[in-house]
Amino acid sequence: MTGVDYDWLGPIAERGPVPGLDRPLEVAWSVIKPPGGPVAATVRFEPVGPSAESGDDADVVELSASPADSVRLVIGEVTPNVAWMSGRLKASGPTGPLLALLAHAETPGG
Secondary structure (H helix, E strand, C coil): CCCCCCCCCHHHHCCCCECCCCCCEEEEEEECCCCCCCEEEEEEECECCCCCCCCCCCEEEEEEECHHHHHHHHHCCCCHHHHHHCCCCEEECCHHHHHHHHHHHHCCCC
């Protein structure tokens, strides 16, 4: 099963800065045991205004989902917020930046 698009996070990053972030957010996401081998990426999100803290430090959140749930996220069958609340999108890291990202993902067009 090659050529499957698991990138549901890239289109969210293309919307631009994320309201509610105090500093940049790096999101490392992976697909759990996909056919064809590992799928993982890191996407950086910037805050709307200048970072509240100086330096290049960023919050880091790790997200993972099954291949099927990743495809559901890509096609819009489920939103990242619903996937996270139902336990289908696993997350670790600071909750505040994660919630800001999930709210940004729910906003059509950014």
